[in-house]
Amino acid sequence: MTSVSFLDEARELLREFPVVDGHNDLPYALREQVRYDLAARDIAVPQNAHLHTDLPRLREGGVGAQYWSVYVRSDLPDAVPATLEQIDCVRQLLARYPADLAPALTAADMEAARAEGRIASLMGAEGGHSIANSLGTLRGLYALGVRYMTLTHNDNNDWADSATDEPRAGGLTAFGRAVVREMNRLGMLVDLSHVAVTTMRDALDATSAPVIFSHSSSRAVCDHPRNIPDDVLERLPGNGGVAMVTFVPKFVLQAAVDWTAAADENLRSHGFHHLDTGEEAMKLHRAFEERNPRPVATVATVADHLDHMREVAGIDHLGIGGDYDGTAFTPDGLNDVSGYPNLVAELLERGWSPSDLAKLTWQNAVRVLGAAEDVARALQATRGPSNATIEELDG
């Protein structure tokens, strides 16, 4: 347990350099729970019973900028319309809570929001399925304010392999590389969370701007496909990108990875899909959980990842992406968005300096967006919008 003085110091540091969080699924939670009836989940007051996220807890957690995920499911049709609804949800949140949430499209906007004491609000699309193989649609999302796109979600799409699907393209296809190039030209960050290692490598080869991992941890510390292997982390200094450590227990704690695998296997052995949340399946799942207590991750688990990632990628290439409201379970001490000071305190105790922590929480993430803007300006002077189609490039 961290001592009180470290926690105080952590809060003090966060006042100066608050957290930029790379991934929060509040919009999807609002979509699923109340069909965007924002009055039914007024985040100006605590929503502990329903959500990981509300304004009081964001404040308590020292959050200064948030990438709101406009995630939609990749296994359903109509991803583009659903994504527009998600974007509308974020815009409505911004209109509803102007004193706390500041619309942000650029690194300068993030700094301005910090100076005003508001939470810079950006958008990230989680999965290339949101553009339906169209660069025009990609530009539409950018025009609506989306500033990163994760190349895949849990499923492959037509032009990129996911970490959690069978290899198909072997990374990025030619059209996938055209998507990356167009994102570079626009100034939309390329997010490599969720993608296969082959896709990570292809994207790093194709991009001319720094990339991010909006919510991924280290595969050397915990062997899960959603995490980043060391050879990819080693490329971040050359690329200038940022890996934002995630807290999801089933990705960061080996015991939880194994437990989840066993629980999934248990469901499958009874003839259910491992993501089935129907009544019968949940009953089996609860019985399994009674026999096998679920391993619990802690702040130290996440700090272990950061220590290792720092060793491999360097202090200038780390960030935080909690994935709150996008995961059922969270680590002890990082239970909701109010928990970030505990992580900072843990790192202080491990000897991280205040300037290291400023980079981790704020400066690296702001730098990477600014760098993407610089690259975009340069590219826009040399080439116009691409109208490449997947039929042309991938045949």
Next chain:
Amino acid sequence: MADLQDELHAAAEVGTLDGLPDPFAAEPYTPVSDPDDAPLERAHAILAAHPVADGYSGLPWALRHLPWYDLELGESSVDTDVPRMREGHVGALFWSLHLPEGLAGDRAVGATLEQLDLVKTVVQAHPEGLRLAYAAGQLTDARNCGRVAVLLGPAGAAALGDSLGILRSLHALGLRALTLSGASWASGAGLTRFGEEVVREMNRLGVLADLSGASADTIRRVFAVSKAPVVFTRSAARALRPHPANLPDDLLAELGAVKGLCMVPLTAEQTGPFVRDVADHLDHVREVAGPECVALSGTYDAGTAHPQDLGDASCYPHLVAELLHRGWSEPDLALLTWGNAQRVLRTADFTARAAQQRREPSTAKIADLDG
């Protein structure tokens, strides 16, 4: 300072201010052409002062399939380019985002995003000739800068994917007009409850309701529900030509009562093969709906044939000359070409601003309202 209070002015009694000029009175019209000139010469003079705000251009879909084009230099494979718009005195035009039949759901929304992106790309690529405009004032600004104002819309109702959230996102991308036909909530059977909510949300945002091609039931319901003036981007008089998108006299009269706008298309199919046929329609619509409710819609590059001498965007002076010949007054022509469209857009802006004070963004779902 107390002595300033000594002589308090008595409040004006009812009637005492009647001698003051009405602050809302229309400014007297200053003629811009010489009545002794030939009609074509006068037409150019009038259009130079009151350019055409054109209600419908099919250019986005036409350009989508051209490998290369330069609208500023001139582009013979389409009917609309900057030199011809300048020759025809086009000051503003709506660029249609309509899609071919059969695109629905994901594909309609995605294709509409692509169309919006294409229009923005085209306008950016022709900065000397074109400028995007999102509100009435920006039309005038573009005009004052010597640019043709491009308005985004109308899009088809299918572009909404039955979701008000998508409507708001499309509005954020610049969409300013939506055609209320071709969706389950705005069909031949009329406007459903969700359809009414769509209209109210359009009013709140400032998206014009386009009713060309809508059913009579839908049209009447929108007349009743909409707080902002509605437009028909491509409708002529059915009394003269029985085309389904043309308006019968009773609807034209009702349109006049709600001060909407009937934008008469220059197509052989809807108005007839000659300039005089188009003029007949304009005469008729002006007669029935009123001079404040009639405007022009070139409907170029939309795949339809045009009347003789009205083959492309440069031909408006011919039409105005014909109308002058028929005795249209200059003020009425100014309304026809520019003034009425300005008024409708401006009213839509005001309505939106007022509605935003009163109404939250609607969270209504089609499943809840139309079950």
